Amino acid sequence: MITIKDIAKLAGVSPSTVSRVISNHPRISTKTSLKVKQIMKELNYHPNIIAKSLVSKTTHTLGIMLPRPAEELFQNYFFGELLRGIITHATRMNYELLLTTETSSDNELHAISRLVHGRRVDGILLLGSKRDDPIISFLEAEKFPFVLIGRSEAHPNAPMVDNDNVQTAYDATHHLIAQGHTRIGFVSGPPDITLSHDRMLGYQKALAQAGLDADSDWIVEGEFLQESGFRAMSLFMSLPDRPTAIVVIDDNVAFGVLRALAELHYLVPEDISVVSFNNIALSELASPPLSSIDIGTYQLGYTAVRVLLKILSGEPQLHNPVIIPHRLIVRESSLFSKPRPPSD
Incomplete structure (x- = not known):
C-alpha cells in the first residue's frame, strides 16, 4: 500500500508537506503542490479519509437537514437551486456533504443528535426554520457549529443567511397595488414556518399603507406544493367577492395557481394577476410568464456554506443575519394595467 512517506520520498519533500498538499494548505507553493499531486496521480494514491479524520478530529463533511416532508425537496425547484449553491462552494473548499431527512419533528431532532454526538460532520446547514425550532435549541445547547438558511424568531443570535422576507412580500404586493388592484389575496405556506409568517407581514403592511x-x-x-395553489384558486374563484390579484408564497405553488385558473377558464392577467417568489428557471416559461421576486436562491446556499466554514475556522462573524438582496422580475402575469371587475 502506498503511503504518504512513499509520496514524500519520491517528491523530495517531507511527509508533513504532502499532508498539507492534500489539505490544500495555502502556504504550499503551486510548484510543490503540482509535483506532489502528479506523483499521487501516477501511483493512484488516495488519502485515507477515516485515518485523516482520527488525526485531525475533523471529518471535512457538512450535514444538511432537508425539509420535511421530503416530497417538497423533489417537487420544488427552489431546493434544487439552493443545493446547487451549497454544493458549488462546499466542493470548491473540498468538503463532502451528508444529507438527512426525516418524517416527523421528533425524528428530525433524533437525526441531528446522531450527527452531532457521532461526530459525523463538522457543521450543519438547516434549510429553513419553524417559528420555535427545537433543532436550533439543541444545536445551541451543544455549541455545535451550524448555519440557518432562514430566520429564527426564538433564536435571534443564531447564525443566519436570509432575505428580508417582509420586504420581499411588501414589494410584490405594492407592485400589484401600483397596477391598480385593490382586492389582493395571498396564498401562504404552513403557518408554523417563519418564512410564511414574514411574507404575510409584508403583504399586510403593503395593504395597510395603501388603505x-x-x-x-x-x-x-x-x-409548498402545486396542489396547494390549485386548491387555493378553486376556493378563491368560487367566492362571490373574489380578489383580482394574488401574491403566492412560492413559484411552485404559483404553477398550481395557473393550472387551476386555466382549467376554470380564467385569463391571467386579464381576470386575475399573479406575483410569486423565487424566480426559478421555469417561471419565464410558464403560461403566461410569471412575475416573481428573485431572492438569489443560489447565493443563499453558496453564502450559507461560506459563513459556516468561517465559523469552523474560528473567524468572527461580523454581520448576522447575512441578508441576500432581492429584486422583482416583472412578466406578463401581472402586467394588465386595468383589472377587470369580478364577474357575477
Whole structure:
C-alpha cells in the first residue's frame, strides 16, 4: 500500500508537506503542490479519509437537514437551486456533504443528535426554520457549529443567511397595488414556518399603507406544493367577492395557481394577476410568464456554506443575519394595467 512517506520520498519533500498538499494548505507553493499531486496521480494514491479524520478530529463533511416532508425537496425547484449553491462552494473548499431527512419533528431532532454526538460532520446547514425550532435549541445547547438558511424568531443570535422576507412580500404586493388592484389575496405556506409568517407581514403592511383591507377570505395557507395553489384558486374563484390579484408564497405553488385558473377558464392577467417568489428557471416559461421576486436562491446556499466554514475556522462573524438582496422580475402575469371587475 502506498503511503504518504512513499509520496514524500519520491517528491523530495517531507511527509508533513504532502499532508498539507492534500489539505490544500495555502502556504504550499503551486510548484510543490503540482509535483506532489502528479506523483499521487501516477501511483493512484488516495488519502485515507477515516485515518485523516482520527488525526485531525475533523471529518471535512457538512450535514444538511432537508425539509420535511421530503416530497417538497423533489417537487420544488427552489431546493434544487439552493443545493446547487451549497454544493458549488462546499466542493470548491473540498468538503463532502451528508444529507438527512426525516418524517416527523421528533425524528428530525433524533437525526441531528446522531450527527452531532457521532461526530459525523463538522457543521450543519438547516434549510429553513419553524417559528420555535427545537433543532436550533439543541444545536445551541451543544455549541455545535451550524448555519440557518432562514430566520429564527426564538433564536435571534443564531447564525443566519436570509432575505428580508417582509420586504420581499411588501414589494410584490405594492407592485400589484401600483397596477391598480385593490382586492389582493395571498396564498401562504404552513403557518408554523417563519418564512410564511414574514411574507404575510409584508403583504399586510403593503395593504395597510395603501388603505386596503386584508380580507381573511382572501388568505389561504398550505404547503409548498402545486396542489396547494390549485386548491387555493378553486376556493378563491368560487367566492362571490373574489380578489383580482394574488401574491403566492412560492413559484411552485404559483404553477398550481395557473393550472387551476386555466382549467376554470380564467385569463391571467386579464381576470386575475399573479406575483410569486423565487424566480426559478421555469417561471419565464410558464403560461403566461410569471412575475416573481428573485431572492438569489443560489447565493443563499453558496453564502450559507461560506459563513459556516468561517465559523469552523474560528473567524468572527461580523454581520448576522447575512441578508441576500432581492429584486422583482416583472412578466406578463401581472402586467394588465386595468383589472377587470369580478364577474357575477
